[in-house]
Ligand code: FES
């Protein structure tokens with residue numbers, strides 16, 4: 001972290017086009033007049049000080065990020081201390097668990113709104129207040145598109161949850177609790193109490209869910225001050241780093257250090273490696289693809305396997321491990337993980353970060369403070385913790401976290417002991433989460449411990465925004481027999497807090513007439529992890545006949561849009577394997593540099 005003083009820039013700040021434009025004094029006077037009305041002085045506005053936006057994601061509707069309302073005070077003080085002027089503004093709320101039909105729908109909406117705010121107002125730099133799952137990618141995507149100096153500040157995780165002397169992690173405890181309820185070990189009140197214990201303070205999910213993942217990756221990408229992603233929300237260090245972040249963004253404006261200087265291909269490859277080592281969420285490939293496309297970096301899905309699959313799991317956090325957010329921070333957080341990877345030559349050390357130093361300079365010498373929580377590279381928690389990228393006749397691309405496949409699972413599905421990476425079983429197909437909830441405990445479905453469960457109609461178009469519903473629990477009668485997980489395959493997403501052995505993000509989705517649309521309950525499906533394939537074992541001719549029949553009926557059916565935005569997004573959204581961005585939006589690149597301002 002740097003406190004150095006940087007000389008004033010030799011170039012004219014973009015905010016001057018609003019407040020100091022002699023060629024258009026009428027407009028300048030209008031802009032000045034209106035920004036004076038909350039007490040900011042003419043002297044300040046005409047001082048030539050950088051104007052820094054604080055993109056505020058905290059609100060009562062987004063409780064995971066709500067603490068940013070407090071942190072923004074410290075960000076402001078930092079901005080002022082370094083000679084800038086702060087202007088805070090709201091971002092469209094995104095609450096992962098509360099937003100219907102999905103929070104995924106709102107990532108691109110918040111992105112759109114933020115692009116307009118940063119681009120269209122007199123801002124020289126911006127602080128991105130990140131946190132809950134989709135807030136981090138939405139803000140980074142917008143900063144990438146506009147490309148003015150930007151720095152992310154994580155709100156930080158909640159404190160550890162506890163119940164009867166054991167750590168209870170947000171999200172993860174829900175998957176466990178619903179199995180206990182299905183097995184009759186817990187009543188409704190006990191279930192709610194157990195879940196509430198996992199949320200003891202302000203902050204985001206304390207597990208290695210999508211929030212911890214995306215904030216860790218924002219730091220690994222270089223967009224957040226080193227060591228800051230993991231600080232728990234209520235800690236005093238969190239307030240302090242808010243102040244440092246405010247100070248630093250002013251220097252970044254003077255240095256003209258922009259997202260395009262930081263979000264390079266090397267930075268994305270670093271993030272892929274870090275994601276494997278932390279046991280990051282399967283949502284990360286979607287969001288990183290989206291950020292990469294908006295900054296103009298080519299990041300094919302296959303890169304996740306090429307640069308990530310062989311990397312071991314080092315961070316012992318739930319759901320893959322035992323610990324929670326406070327432990328992760330005390331053990332060293334992201335820099336300690338990066339240092340382990342640097343030791344193996346797995347990090348591009350020259351990648352630039354927001355503090356003006358490279359990731360190598362920031363992290364090289366950081367040591368692990370608690371080896372129970374962050375493992376050394378030589379003694380990892382799990383080998384090969386990254387994702388496999390799969391293909392086949394049901395989809396072009398999908399990902400799987402192979403490290404969660406248990407030996408019990410391998411035994412159950414093995415079709416041939418000579419070929420331990422190939423599994424076969426009959427399919428049971430659900431059309432969307434409602435269909436699944438209605439029918440899962442119906443014995444007529446005939447689900448056994450050999451079944452492969454499919455979820456379709458849950459992609460970006462089918463269930464607008466793509467639902468986190470692919471990790472399906474088995475029917476209650478199997479759980480009481482001790483079968484806690486069946487393989488799940490689908491065109492939706494899976495919560496990062498779930499440890500299910502699922503094949504996710506299948507693209508194209510059923511609603512876009514991908515192969516999953518043609519699958520029928522009872523079809524036999526083969527998963528061959530060595531070949532990287534998932535195939536339904538029916539002939540190409542029969543598949544073609546099924547396709548023609550479905551097309552004649554008007555295609556795969558999914559529920560109608562309920563809001564204008566659902567309809568707009570469905571018409572232009574891409575598939576999960578390429579980031580599910582608004583297709584066409586990525587032609588607008590680095591727009592602050594092309595707007596023709598001084
Ligand atoms: Fe917001 Fe988990 S629900 S961070």
Ligand code: MG
Nearest residue numbers: 133210495496
């Ligand atoms: Mg989540």
